[in-house]
Every structure is written in structure tokens, then in C-alpha cells.
Amino acid sequence: xxxxxxxxxxxxxxxxxxxxxxxxxxxxxxxxxxxxxxxxxxxxxxxxxxxxxxxxxxxxxxxxxxxxxxxxxxxxxxxxxxxxxxxxxxxxxxxxxxxxxxxxxxxxxxxxxxxxxxxxxxxxxxxxxxxxxxxxxxxxxxxxxxxxxxxxxxxxxxxxxxxxxxxxxxxxxxxxxxxxxxxxxxxxxxxxxxxxxxxxxxxxxxxxxxxxxxxxxxxxxxxxxxxxxxxxxxxxxxxxxxxxxxxxxxxxxxxxxxxxxxxxxxxxxxxxxxxxxxxxxxxxxxxxxxxxxxxxxxxxxxxxxxxxxxxxxxxxxxxxxxxxxxxxxxxxxxxxxxxxxxxxxxxxxxxx
Amino acid sequence: xxxxxxxxxxxxxxxxxxxxxxxxxxxxxxxxxxxxxxxxxxxxxxxxxxxxxxxxxxxxxxxxxxxxxxxxxxxxxxxxxxxxxxxxxxxxxxxxxxxxxxxxxxxxxxxxxxxxxxxxxxxxxxxxxxxxxxxxxxxxxxxxxxxxxxxxxxxxxxxxxxxxxxxxxxxxxxxxxxxxxxxxxxxxxxxxxxxxxxxxxxxxxxxxxxxxxxxxxxxxxxxxxxxxxxxxxxxxxxxxxxxxxxxxxxxxxxxxxxxxxxxxxxxxxxxxxxxxxxxxxxxxxxxxxxxxxxxxxxxxxxxxxxxxxxxxxxxxxxxxxxxxxxxxxxxxxxxxxxxxxxxxxxxxxxxx
Numbered sequence: 001x002x003x004x005x006x007x008x009x010x011x012x013x014x015x016x017x018x019x020x021x022x023x024x025x026x027x028x029x030x031x032x033x034x035x036x037x038x039x040x041x042x043x044x045x046x047x048x049x050x051x052x053x054x055x056x057x058x059x060x061x062x063x064x065x066x067x068x069x070x071x072x073x074x075x076x077x078x079x080x081x082x083x084x085x086x087x088x089x090x091x092x093x094x095x096x097x098x099x100x101x102x103x104x105x106x107x108x109x110x111x112x113x114x115x116x117x118x119x120x121x122x123x124x125x126x127x128x129x130x131x132x133x134x135x136x137x138x139x140x141x142x143x144x145x146x147x148x149x150x151x152x153x154x155x156x157x158x159x160x161x162x163x164x165x166x167x168x169x170x171x172x173x174x175x176x177x178x179x180x181x182x183x184x185x186x187x188x189x190x191x192x193x194x195x196x197x198x199x200x201x202x203x204x205x206x207x208x209x210x211x212x213x214x215x216x217x218x219x220x221x222x223x224x225x226x227x228x229x230x231x232x233x234x235x236x237x238x239x240x241x242x243x244x245x246x247x248x249x250x251x252x253x254x255x256x257x258x259x260x261x262x263x264x265x266x267x268x269x270x271x272x273x274x275x276x277x278x279x280x281x282x283x284x285x286x287x288x289x290x291x292x293x294x295x296x297x298x299x300x301x302x303x304x305x306x307x308x309x310x311x312x313x314x315x316x317x318x319x320x321x322x323x324x325x326x327x328x329x330x331x332x333x334x335x336x337x338x339x340x341x342x343x344x345x346x347x348x349x350x351x352x
Numbered sequence: 353x354x355x356x357x358x359x360x361x362x363x364x365x366x367x368x369x370x371x372x373x374x375x376x377x378x379x380x381x382x383x384x385x386x387x388x389x390x391x392x393x394x395x396x397x398x399x400x401x402x403x404x405x406x407x408x409x410x411x412x413x414x415x416x417x418x419x420x421x422x423x424x425x426x427x428x429x430x431x432x433x434x435x436x437x438x439x440x441x442x443x444x445x446x447x448x449x450x451x452x453x454x455x456x457x458x459x460x461x462x463x464x465x466x467x468x469x470x471x472x473x474x475x476x477x478x479x480x481x482x483x484x485x486x487x488x489x490x491x492x493x494x495x496x497x498x499x500x501x502x503x504x505x506x507x508x509x510x511x512x513x514x515x516x517x518x519x520x521x522x523x524x525x526x527x528x529x530x531x532x533x534x535x536x537x538x539x540x541x542x543x544x545x546x547x548x549x550x551x552x553x554x555x556x557x558x559x560x561x562x563x564x565x566x567x568x569x570x571x572x573x574x575x576x577x578x579x580x581x582x583x584x585x586x587x588x589x590x591x592x593x594x595x596x597x598x599x600x601x602x603x604x605x606x607x608x609x610x611x612x613x614x615x616x617x618x619x620x621x622x623x624x625x626x627x628x629x630x631x632x633x634x635x636x637x638x639x640x641x642x643x644x645x646x647x648x649x650x651x652x653x654x655x656x657x658x659x660x661x662x663x664x665x666x667x668x669x670x671x672x673x674x675x676x677x678x679x680x681x682x683x684x685x686x687x688x689x690x691x692x693x694x695x696x697x698x699x700x701x702x703x704x
Contacts (some may be wrong), residue, residue, distance in 0.1 A: 317578065
């Protein structure tokens with residue numbers, strides 16, 4: 001089920017974090033060594049590491065790096081340094097929820113254990129970062145196993161379409177949507193993945209198709225505008241995508257284009273699954289209309305491939321996400337189980 | 353209404369065809385000179401000239417170039433050379449019916465006039481190519497005027513989404529889908545065009561948004577996977593696209609992604625219009641399942657514009673066209689009028 005047998009998305013080794021520089025994929029698989037909080041801040045900022053769960057893990061280790069650099073002689077002084085590091089790392093990606101969550105968790109451990117000798121407290125922080133990573137891995141694995149049950153074992157190829165990258169590169173390992181695929185593949189199910197390119201940043205072509213190939217999973221890359229045709233040709237039996245935030249009623253925000261895929265899937269009678277840890281639910285939001293949609297720079301579209309592919313001053317609309325309404329979602333795959341035909345009541349029950 | 357006041361898409365000058373190299377737009381407006389059939393074959397193949405009607409004009413002139421190179425001393429021998437050239441040019445692109453239509457027309461003239469002295473026959477062929485171009489221009493203008501009647505004059509912005517480039521660059525002038533837009537704009541209707549980028553070759557961003565900006569028409573560029581979101585936001589009142597071939601029942605082949613747009617439009621209650629000259633109909637085909645779909649090289653997707661944006665050996669599916677079934681088409685705008693809710697009988701009646 002491993003996405004990549006040799007190179008993890010990020011790992012702790014020799015008192016530093018080794019992580020894949022995702023901005024260089026797929027042309028170059030380069031592992032960078034991050035040895036202090038400033039380097040970690042830059043790595044998160046420039047998207048060397050991306051995907052909400054992976055950012056959380058990276059930030060937790062960033063706190064450890066800060067603590068280890070500290071020359072504090074007492075727990076109380078060390079605590080001050082830790083808080084400073086955490087607050088600094090929090091400014092790297094101001095919108096990533098898992099970033100704050102992981103940093104708060106590290107700060108809480110430091111507060112609770114500040115009576116320890118500094119060497120022991122530093123060790124305790126490293127253990128906590130390891131725990132965050134291990135929990136993320138276990139959650140992804142559970143999502144994968146729950147989702148794999150939806151993939152039948154059969155002779156004919158079972159086609160799965162995914163959009164963007166909800167894979168091992170976006171988490172500590174396995175991913176969410178791709179965890180379902182890795183798990184089904186490990187169970188020797190006869191699958192083929194169709195990966196949407198996912199303009200403008202091409203996470204589907206650069207990351208998803210790369211990590212699936214590393215794992216030996218059959219994958220075919222298509223442009224976003226080909227998914228309808230591929231569905232019509234009968235090549236797709238299931239849609240699986242991730243989510244960035246899910247409202248109380250099941251409306252799910254994900255990478256721009258997901259909503260269109262869901263509409264097309266409905267037209268072709270293909271089930272649509274969202275795979276996400278239960279921490280993705282935001283029960284404070286009644287429905288998807290309350291999820292703010294980030295609009296990004298137009299040059300991502302005008303100069304998407306480095307080269308200018310549009311008039312340099314053309315007006316551009318570049319929403320980064322869209323919201324798929326719950327009524328187009330067949331089920332939400334979480335680490336706790338699958339919520340079929342999601343409603344507010346079913347979601348509340350699963351999260352209780 | 354002119355797409356570009358100074359540089360025509362293609363023209364005959366000094367015994368050669370001068371045409372815009374559309375692969376270099378929008379960064380560079382370069383005119384290439386095509387002097388023999390092999391150069392024309394390559395120009396069509398590599399999409400220096402593209403768009404079904406423009407390919408038809410280019411191919412007709414390609415036959416003239418072949419005839420002019422011929423050293424035949426009699427009409428009968430020249431006819432053989434002409435047929436050879438036409439059959440060769442027919443292999444450049446498989447889907448656009450206008451290519452075959454124009455070549456057949458040139459061959460028919462050669463057959464009818466093979467009794468002429470070779471110099472006169474060559475002149476007659478050139479006149480025929482000129483006629484094809486002039487008819488195309490008049491046809492585009494008529495399509496534009498027929499289609500503009502579907503655009504209301506109103507205070508609020510009327511949003512029109514188009515896909516690929518069915519513009520002045522795809523025809524001798526004005527275009528088909530864009531002719532509707534140019535005509536409505538000339539009538540001072542309050543429109544805004546949303547142009548799909550149209551991966552992999554980005555005709556929407558490179559060509560459509562460029563030529564609309566040249567003409568001063570308000571245009572917003574989006575990625576293909578954003579059209580569903582833009583529709584959902586209520587920004588689109590009408591879809592207008594071109595066609596490469598239309599079967600007897602109204603099923604229409606057009607650039608990959610058109611079918612998906614039509615499904616999304618149906619979901620959002622937005623009318624879908626195909627704008628195409630009546631020469632686009634291929635009544636020998638009962639329905640769209642008989643239209644051959646060109647599959648193009650995977651590197652068009654893997655290496656967008658020079659840079660690798662996917663694993664270099666990833667499997668790719670790259671169909672260049674798809675077929676929108678007649679039941680998703682609100683109307684077909686031709687130079688003869690609009691065929692609403694197209695059926696075999698209505699189409700036959702319009703083409704009689």
C-alpha cells in the first residue's frame with residue numbers, strides 16, 4: 001500500500017527533517033534536508049511540502065527543530081523559545097488549518113511538560129511530532145481500507161477517476177483519495193486510475209500520476225476537459241477525490257473542478273466519493289455556501305507552464321476551490337467508516 | 353466585426369499562401385509563407401492553421417500549390433497530379449469534414465475542366481480556391497447575424513461561454529461561434545465572453561481571448577475545470593461553440609471538452625448552440641458514433657508548452673474531439689438560419 005517504497009513525503013533523520021521538494025516533481029525527485037525553523041518556514045511557504053496533513057506534520061517537526069536549537073537551561077525558558085518558534089511557523093501558510101492545529105498541540109505538550117529537564121522535554125516534543133505523523137498515517141490507512149471495500153474484485157478493469165492530489169504527497173503517507181486506491185491495489189483489485197491534470201497548478205499530472213506510477217498503480221493522465229468523454233466511453237466506475245473542508249450538511253469544498261466532475265458523474269450514473277479524515281468536517285458551517293472560496297493570481301493561468309499561454313493582460317477568473325453539494329455525493333469515506341448519501345444527521349452521528 | 357484589421361488568417365499572395373502561424377500566438381504574431389503541398393500538409397498537421405473552415409481554405413490553396421508545381425503538359429496529366437495532391441493533403445487531419453469537402457470540390461473542378469489548357473486549368477483552380485474563401489467569409493457573416501438574434505439587448509451583462517477557438521482564426525474571417533459574438537457586440541449588446549482555456553493546446557487562452565481582445569470584446573479567461581463553477585454562479589446565459597463535423601441527426605463533433613460543457617449547461621439550464629456552416633454537416637453519417645475521433649500525441653499533455661508537467665512516460669489518453677449528442681443541443685446556427693432542437697428531419701429540410 002506504500003505510495004513510494006523508498007522515499008517518504010517527510011521523515012525525521014539525523015536530527016533533521018528530510019522531505020521531497022514537491023515543486024520539482026515530476027522532473028526531479030530531490031530530497032531536501034530541513035535543519036532549522038527558518039528553513040521549514042520557507043519550505044512550507046514555497047510549497048516544497050503541501051497538502052494540509054503533510055503541512056501539519058512538517059510544522060510539528062519544525063517546533064522540534066526550534067527546541068533543539070535552543071540553549072535554554074530550564075524548561076520555562078525552553079517553553080518561551082518553543083512558543084516563539086510555533087508562532088513564527090504559523091505565519092508560513094495563514095490559511096492551513098492543520099498547521100495551527102499541529103502547532104497548538106506541540107505548544108500544549110510543552111506547557112504540560114515544562115517541569116521536565118530540557119533534554120527530556122526536547123525528547124518529549126520529538127515523540128509528539130512522531131505521534132502526529134503516526135496518527136496521520138494510521139488515519140490514511142483506515143480511510144484507504146474503508147474505501148477499498150467499495151471497489152469490487154472483478155475480472156474487468158474497474159476505472160477510478162480522481163482530481164488534484166489527495167495522495168501520499170499531501171499527507172505523511174498513503175493520502176486520502178489515493179489511500180483508497182493504494183488499498184484496493186494492494187488487495188489485487190483490477191483497477192485503472194484516470195488522473196485529471198488539474199489546471200492551473202497541475203497537481204494531477206505532476207503529483208498524482210507520479211506517485212501512482214512509483215507505486216506501480218496503472219494510471220492514465222487526461223486533461224480536465226476529457227473526463228466527460230472518458231465517462232461516456234464507460235471507462236469510469238467510481239470517482240474518488242479529497243476535500244479541504246466539509247460543511248455540517250455534507251457539502252464539500254475541494255480543488256476547483258471537483259464540482260464539475262460530480263455533475264458529469266451524476267449525468268453518467270457514476271458514484272462520487274469524497275475521502276477525508278473526520279477532522280475535515282467543519283460543523284460550524286451549516287452548508288457549503290458558507291465556505292469561503294479563495295481566488296488566486298491570474299498568472300497561474302496566463303503563465304501556467306512558465307511560458308505565456310494567454311494575452312498577458314487578459315482578464316482571468318481563478319477560483320482555487322469549488323463546493324460539491326451533498327446531493328451529488330454518493331458517500332464520504334472517513335477513517336471511522338463511510339457516510340452514504342450524507343446528511344446532517346448521518347454526519348453528526350458518525351462524528352459523535 | 354473584423355477579428356483583426358491588418359492580418360488575415362490566410363491569404364493568397366505572390367503565388368503562395370501567407371498565413372498566421374497560430375502555434376506562436378499570443379506571444380508572437382508571425383506570418384508564414386507556404387509555397388508547396390508538403391509545407392501545407394505540415395502546416396495543417398502541426399496546427400499552424402486550424403479550425404475546420406480555415407483548414408478547408410488552406411487545403412484548397414494547397415491543391416493550387418500542387419497544380420502550379422506540376423510539369424504536366426496536358427489537362428489529363430495535370431488532373432492526375434491534382435488528385436495525388438488532394439489525396440495527400442486529406443491525410444493531414446482526420447476529423448474535419450471541411451478538409452475533405454474542399455479537396456473534393458477542387459478535384460471536381462479539375463475533372464470538369466480537364467479539357468482546358470494547363471495554364472487555364474491552373475487559373476481555374478485558383479479561382480475556385482478564392483471562391484471557397486470568399487464563400488466562407490460570407491457564410492461566417494451570415495452565421496454571426498443569425499446567431500446574434502439569440503442574444504438579447506438588455507441592461508444586465510449577458511454571459512456567453514465558448515470553448516476552443518471557432519473564431520476568425522479558425523475561418524477565413526469572423527469565425528462561426530465568435531461570429532455570433534462579434535455580430536452581437538457590433539449591435540452594442542451588453543455581453544461578456546468566458547473563454548475556456550481548452551487544454552492541451554490552449555486555443556481558448558492563446559487564440560480566442562487574443563482575438564476577442566483585439567476586437568475589444570469583454571472576455572474573461574478560465575481553466576476548463578472552472579466552467580461548472582462559473583455556470584453555477586449564474587454568469588453564463590448561453591453556450592456557443594463551433595463544430596468540426598455534424599451527423600445527419602445533429603450529433604456534433606467539436607474540440608474535446610465540448611461534450612462536458614454541454615452536459616454541465618444542461619444541468620444548469622443554459623442553452624447550448626453550435627455555430628457552423630452547412631458544409632459541416634455530413635449526411636452520410638446517421639449519428640455521431642460514426643465520426644472518427646483523432647487521438648493525438650501524449651506529449652501535448654505531458655509537455656504542455658515545452659516544460660514537462662507530468663512523468664515523461666506516463667500513459668496518456670488524448671482524444672482531440674468529442675461528440676455532443678443532438679439532445680443536448682438547443683440549436684445549430686448556420687448561414688441559412690437556426691435549426692432549433694435539431695432532428696434528422698429538420699436538418700434535412702434546412703439543407704435542401
